[in-house]
Amino acid sequence: MSGFMLILRRDLHLAFRQGMDSLMVVAFFVIAVVLFPLGVGPEPNILARIGPGVIWVAALLASMLSLERLFQTDYEDGSLELLALQPVALEVTVMAKVTAHWLTTGLPLIVAAPLLAVLMNMPADGFWALMAALVIGTPSLSLIGAIGAALILGSRRGGILLSLLVLPLYIPVLIFGVSAVDAALGGFSAKPQLLILSGLLVAALPLCPWAGAAALRQSME
Amino acid sequence: MENRPFRQYPGEVMFHRFANPARFLRLAAAVQPWAAGATVVLLAAGLTLGLLASPADYQQGETVRIMYVHVPSAWMAIFCYSALAGACAVALIWKHPLAGLAARATAPIGAAFTFLALVTGSLWGKPMWGTWWVWDARLTSVLVLFFLYLGYMALDNAFDDPGRGAKASSILALVGFVNVPIIKFSVDWWNTLHQPASVVKMGGPAIHPSMLTPLLLMGLAFTTYYVWVLLIRIRREIIATKIRALQMRQAAGQGAAAPAATTAPGEAG
Numbered sequence: 001m002s003g004f005m006l007i008l009r010r011d012l013h014l015a016f017r018q019g020m021d022s023l024m025v026v027a028f029f030v031i032a033v034v035l036f037p038l039g040v041g042p043e044p045n046i047l048a049r050i051g052p053g054v055i056w057v058a059a060l061l062a063s064m065l066s067l068e069r070l071f072q073t074d075y076e077d078g079s080l081e082l083l084a085l086q087p088v089a090l091e092v093t094v095m096a097k098v099t100a101h102w103l104t105t106g107l108p109l110i111v112a113a114p115l116l117a118v119l120m121n122m123p124a125d126g127f128w129a130l131m132a133a134l135v136i137g138t139p140s141l142s143l144i145g146a147i148g149a150a151l152i153l154g155s156r157r158g159g160i161l162l163s164l165l166v167l168p169l170y171i172p173v174l175i176f177g178v179s180a181v182d183a184a185l186g187g188f189s190a191k192p193q194l195l196i197l198s199g200l201l202v203a204a205l206p207l208c209p210w211a212g213a214a215a216l217r218q219s220m221e
Numbered sequence: 222m223e224n225r226p227f228r229q230y231p232g233e234v235m236f237h238r239f240a241n242p243a244r245f246l247r248l249a250a251a252v253q254p255w256a257a258g259a260t261v262v263l264l265a266a267g268l269t270l271g272l273l274a275s276p277a278d279y280q281q282g283e284t285v286r287i288m289y290v291h292v293p294s295a296w297m298a299i300f301c302y303s304a305l306a307g308a309c310a311v312a313l314i315w316k317h318p319l320a321g322l323a324a325r326a327t328a329p330i331g332a333a334f335t336f337l338a339l340v341t342g343s344l345w346g347k348p349m350w351g352t353w354w355v356w357d358a359r360l361t362s363v364l365v366l367f368f369l370y371l372g373y374m375a376l377d378n379a380f381d382d383p384g385r386g387a388k389a390s391s392i393l394a395l396v397g398f399v400n401v402p403i404i405k406f407s408v409d410w411w412n413t414l415h416q417p418a419s420v421v422k423m424g425g426p427a428i429h430p431s432m433l434t435p436l437l438l439m440g441l442a443f444t445t446y447y448v449w450v451l452l453i454r455i456r457r458e459i460i461a462t463k464i465r466a467l468q469m470r471q472a473a474g475q476g477a478a479a480p481a482a483t484t485a486p487g488e489a490g
Binding site for chain 1: 380390
């Protein structure tokens, strides 16, 4: 089995052994979205207007909260150095860990999104655009977040620093993700926005593992 | 055998020459007064021309004069980030010590220029557009630039080992550089309230020379100001490193309970 699949399997095993982590991310996602109707009031039109944005922002925050652990546990117990010494390129290692992160965080978010769209009173037109945008966008979030997760290893106040680093870089994905849903809700085609999201993903796929591996290397010096 | 260094290309000598902190300090001490003087002269010329001698806009009246502070600040915000990214690239690739110091010194200056650009833009927007802020592409991407500066400075100071912080933040600065072309072309790619490019665009500047001249003078003034403050900050960084080394040697000397451990000030130079 290739190095990528070995590391991916390892991370998935570790994640499933502590199944609660994945569920906690989804729980945070749901609770964060639920706060908004309670905060702004239950009027359906307002909820429908802010629904896409609220769901996307909550997805961003949920994804970001789980990123801190991406490399942290391996860094602390020394397995990151062992991984770096493997014949597998560090970029491939990063890619494998990011894939595991998306499967255990992004995918549950996508599954939970229709329920939250119902809670936010989203009209039926928006559902498919929301799902498509999340499917294309959440891998980008995992990829970009991996750079941040690698940069904060060994720092003080890593968690809060991670949010300051990663959220500005998330903004393009957020803007086009919400725009896709808004376009679909307005009766227009969401294809341009989805294409741009795909472009962001395609750009992130080679560049983020490269930057993440560079950050990991300098963290282990 | 010829007694000359083994060099590949002409610039390399200059490149590595100033990695020596003492030599750089001498150069900085020589250049700094000129940068200061140039700043004062250019600022005086630019402000006089801009605030007094240039014409008022036919639509905006006298409020157009905020442009002479707002536009150069925005130019410097982007210029400083480009300088930051360049210095970080040099620091990462060649491990040039001066590049790391220059990057660390540039970040607060760039952040201050970005903040100035946002505030002066807001002050200009209220009379012009009727609003202090609007979420169009140009303003949003400059705000993101401000956050990138803050993130860089936060990451730089987040480690107990300063070298670690410098390397981590260098990577962050390079990752964030994608924002710079977005800022520049945001007014072309999106339908924005912020006006399109008037100076650096195909077909030359679209501003009358009577306004373009003070604008460019202010831009130059801000650039020399940046050089001036940069030199002050780099000198401060170098001297701070020396003081830290002295303090650590003193602490180590006291820890070993050796009375003769005090170092003469000239020894560390």
